[in-house]
Amino acid sequence: MTSTVLSHSRRKSAIARFFSSFCGYKKHLALTLMFLPVLVYFIVFKYVPMSGVIIAFKNYKISRGIFGSAWCGLDNFTKAFATPTFVRSVQNTLIISSLKLLFGFPAPIILALMLNEVTHAPFKKTVQTISYLPHFLSWVVLAGMFQQLLSPNNGAVNAVLRDVFGVKDSIYFLGDNHYFRGTLIMTDIWKNVGWSSILYLATITSIDPALYEAATVDGATRWQCTRYITVPSLVSTIVVMLILNVGSIMDAGFDQVLNLYNSAVYQTGDIIDTYVYRYGLGDMKYSLATAVGLFKNVIAFVLVVGTNLIARRISGEGIW
Amino acid sequence: MKFSRFLALVLALMMVMGLVPAAMADEEPVKISVAGYMFGPIDNEKDVITPLVEQQLKEKHGINVDIEVVYIEQANYAEILNTRLTGDKAPDVFLAQSATALNSYYDQGVIKEWDEDFFKENAPDVYNFIMNGAAYGDLINDVDAWKKASLKDGKMIVIPSFKPDGSMPYKTLIYRGDWLDKLSIKQADLPKTVDDFVALMDRFTNEDPDGNGQKDTYGCSITAMKALFGAYGLGTGFVGSNSYWVNKDGTIVNGDVTEEAKEVIGILAKMYAANLIDPEFVTGKESVEGSYWAISHGMVNGLYGVSANASIDHYRLKEVLNDDGGRCAQEYWAVNGEDSTFVYGPWPAGPKGDYGWQVGTSVAVSESAVYNAKMSDEKLALIFKILNAFATDEELYMTAFAGIEGTHYEKNADGTIKRLMGNEELNAVGVWGCRSLYGNDRAFSQLGYDLAFYKDPSIANRLNWFKNDQYNSYIQDAVTETLPSSDLFAELNTIRDETWVAMIRGEKSLDDWDAYVQSWMNAGGQTLTEEANAWFNGK
Amino acid sequence: MTQKKFTFGRAVIYLLLVLLCATIVIAFWHLMNLSLSPSHIATRGGLLLYPREATLDNYARVIGNRYIWLGYKNTLIRTCIGTVLQLFFTAMGAYVLSKRFFPHRTFWTLFIVFTMFFSGGLIPNYLLVKNLGLLDTYASMILPGFISAYNLVIMRNFFQSLPEEIEESCLIDGAGRFRIFLQFILPLSKPILATVALWLVVGHWNSWFDVLIYISDDTKFTLQIVLRRIIITGSKEILDTSAAANAAEMESVVSSEGLKAACIFVTTFPILCAYPFVQKFFVKGIMIGSLKG
Secondary structure, three states: OHHHHHHHHHHHHHHHHHHHHHHHHHHOHHHHHHHHHHHHHHHHHHHHHHHHHHHHHEEOOOOOHHHHOEEOOOHHHHHHHOOHHHHHHHHHHHHHHHHHHHHHOHHHHHHHHHHHHOOOHHHHHHHHHHHOHHHHOOHHHHHHHHHHHOOOOOOHHHHHHHHOOOOOOOOOHHHOOOOHHHHHHHHHHHHHHHHHHHHHHHHHHOOOHHHHHHHHHOOOOHHHHHHHHHHHHHHHHHHHHHHHHHOOOOOOOHHHHHHHOOHHHHHHHOOHHHHHHHOOOOOOOHHHHHHHHHHHHHHHHHHHHHHHHHHHHHHOOOOO | OHHHHHHHHHHHHHHHHHHHHHHHHHHOOEEEEEEEOOOOOOOHHHOOHHHHHHHHHHHHHOOOEEEEEEEOOOOOHHHHHHHHHHOOOOOOEEEEOOHHHHHHHHHHOOEOOEOHHHHHHHOHHHHHHHHOOOHHHOOHHHHHHHHHHHEEOOEEOOOOEEOHHHHOOOOOEEEEHHHHHHOOOOHHHOOOEHHHHHHHHHHHHHOOOOOOOOOOOEEEOHHHHHHHHHOOOOOOOOOOOOOOEEEEOOEEEEHHHOHHHHHHHHHHHHHHHOOOEOHHHOOOOOOOOOOOOOOOHHHHOOOEEEEOOOOOOOOOOHHHHOOOOOHHHHHHHHHHOOOOOEEEEOOOEOOOOOOOOEOOOOEEOOOEEEEEOOOOHHHHHHHHHHHHHHHHOHHHHHHHHHOOEOOOEEEOOOOOEEEOOOHHHHHHOOOOOOHHHHOOOOOOOHHHHHHHHHOOHHHHHHHHHOOOOOOOOOEOOOOOOOOOOHHHHHHHHHHHHHHHHHHHOOOOOHHHHHHHHHHHHHHHHHHHHHHHHHHHHHO | OOOOOOOHHHHHHHHHHHHHHHHHHHHHHHHHHHHOOOHHHHHHOOOOOOOOOOOOHHHHHHHOOOOHHHHHHHHHHHHHHHHHHHHHHHHHHHHHHHOOOOOOHHHHHHHHHHHHHOOOOHHHHHHHHHHOOOOOOOHHHHOOOOOOHHHHHHHHHHHHOOOOHHHHHHHHOOOOHHHHHHHHHHHHOHHHHHHHHHHHHHHHHHOOHHHHHHOOOHHHOOHHHHHHHHOOOOOOOOOOHHHHHHHHHHHOOOOOHHHHHHHHHHHHHHHHHHHHHHHOOOOOOHHHHHHHO
């Protein structure tokens, strides 16, 4: 008898708690009102069009519209995924993205920390400004430059390798499966490291200088300051950025790969988006394109949820 | 009494009101929106041509229309247009950029279809022109192909273009003149067989033809490699495009999986191993992204000695038309010096005497006008009447195509015209704006064909050239229709490109050829081959 | 902090930074020279250390285009209005979600983050904009991407790191949440606001696809669209034999590398000037005074 009474009241309080939480909105009315426009935006401009994702399960015809087109279940998925090339492109996407995360993610952090060590203000400002410039160049332009630079026919890099380091055979960076991914990652870092470091620099500047003063008084070295003050202050930013970057793991840099790749390096360089591009999935094959997009999104979301969980386990911080 | 007068008044009013819309219907021009051709940013307000066209249509042909030219960027044409189609904001008349796009439009149900009789009724002169084999009857044998290309499930969906130059040769081999001089080779000595060609490539690589004491030259790159396919009767799409089908004694086979292709790859592999081929043939110094497609950067810059990227018109000498020369020729002289020379070369012939490059057909649906499905039949009839007007009214056509005489163009003695402004400026005032209304490159009239082709001296120059022995090209596709499963080509081309590149570079052995053919067949090649044969036999 | 000015570690850092900057400067120098060169110089290829045949033709062609100033104007309108509004509302949303006591906070965060991953694609978004009557309006350049979940999460993270004592004291003094947000939180958040503002500004400055799809009225074209139209490149696709018909037409569909390089500088120059302004907001020590009071 007691147990049922207890569980009954537990249930009742659980329900009561659920409903009473809505009173929280009234209690924090100002906050609720401040949140409302944001909410409206997401509902209207994000969730309403999200319903269009059903195109992935339909045989969409413009003349019939989204809701008038016929259902076709998972046909679009099987059609798109049927080829071994697609499967390989998924592998390449994951590998390239992971490598970019492994090497490309720490790079801006390191740059920010290095810049933080520079005391000569004009030099620091100059380096900051110069470092983010390549971000503004499109891959179309950069590809042209890199193709010249990395050319096996007297490109500058090969010339240096040959004359300075005595390497005998020219390396065809953009045409050799052994080097292509590395080239992708290095060029991507060069392009984005400065720009990505801005956020970390901003975070560093808001660290209370009193902390550094106290540490110095206690006799800490620069390195110890960095390790025990700067880095921990960056941790929450780093965690958030990491989780968000994992979210774009299925993207792997379409613009870059499209402009740099060729049939000699499809094996290691063909990613999902370039596969889709060659297949012409963009050209009115909306159902197929949406299906592939949905596939990418589901995987990305799952990975982000996983990363968030792991991050919370390890550092106590996460996005949610 | 008062009531009846009231009634009479009401009746009179109603009659007047009944008349008024009818009268207004006479006054109200029909709105037609067409997709125009863009050379650069356009300002519709500066358009002087379109109002003139409207005026002439009204005064001389009784067609009262308000033409709105909608300019859509070429670079993102498909995306912009297709998006507008989904939202019902696409123009009435637009272009299908390729046969695949046409099929897509049809599948999506966004283009109009009509009967042949409807077309005949509203555009009789155009119809007769086409049925009689176009200007001078040159294309009388292709009329059936034209009909077939315009139909889908028995109804017409597009007015295909009908061009004699579509089936004429286009490309030629170009050699660097200074290298030939250094090696003491005259034009008559240029290689005419595959073996001689390979030997010359060897000389280009090893005998220091640029005289700088370094071994930094190659024989050729990708386009000359494709010429070797022609020597075996193959029109190849390597790299990146579909290859031609081959008729082997009544059976249709795709060129990518023939024994001849294997032989060519074998030759190319040997050439590559001997360093005769530019290692960057894959990324293509032939055609650098972002600059004019026809300029072979590698050849112009002296990296390799021969290229087949362009036509004799691109490399036209100054004397031919008494102008600055062809576009690529100008670039060549600018880079190599005003006195530098280049030489046109014959195609190398294979063991069976085949040689040449791909040629197309006289019928094409790419860049042909299609009509929005939301349009009424009356409007379509009107559009066909306009098409007919352009075909019969020379002044009308010239206004839309060339502008105002004296301001935008001048007539030459030989019947051609000389434009007085750059293409961008002409476009800005509305020239070519109504392009989709008169049949794209030319009206379906003798005048249109004369101006665009028969009387154009650069084209005449080109075609005369190709009458020379072993300089023309005639590799034709055995299958001239887009097959139902054409989507599969994307995968097949990927397999072909990867495999062939690996074989040429020695990363894969030619012994793997049969395995490659098998995977090609499994990935959809089997299906396509069956469809191709079905089409061929059903002809 | 008085440390030894010169250590081995310091030297290495300086060296690496100089190397990085050197490569970037060389690249831009090359592009600058390219923008001052006629087309055949680009054909020749190679790294340009000085413009071999300097010409202002490319710039003249870009700046002389009558649409350029219209493009600048429209881009400025969109960037200024968009950035200010977006910054404000994103910050507001981030502030609310940074309060741990806000009901169902985790749910709302997920609600927003979810939209980063799932989208209906081009067509549903286009149809939405169309049905809301926003085609051919400035609103279509600002509203569809109004609040970026990415920016919101990052801002929220920053707000969470601000000490709560400030707000407590203000609340005790009787201030409302909104006032606290406006008068205390925002001023304290200058670094993050400046960073996100920079991202927003650059985003607006560079975006072209939305204008391409939503705008057909050419008085509203932005800078990027105008430039794209100037650079109409001869594409590789025009390679089939049947396109031989009008070689004259095709010949003008060309651009040179030099022209593209000039366009880069015309677009990017204003943005490059923006960052030094932004750096002013990366100010240390804002926090000190506020706590001691």
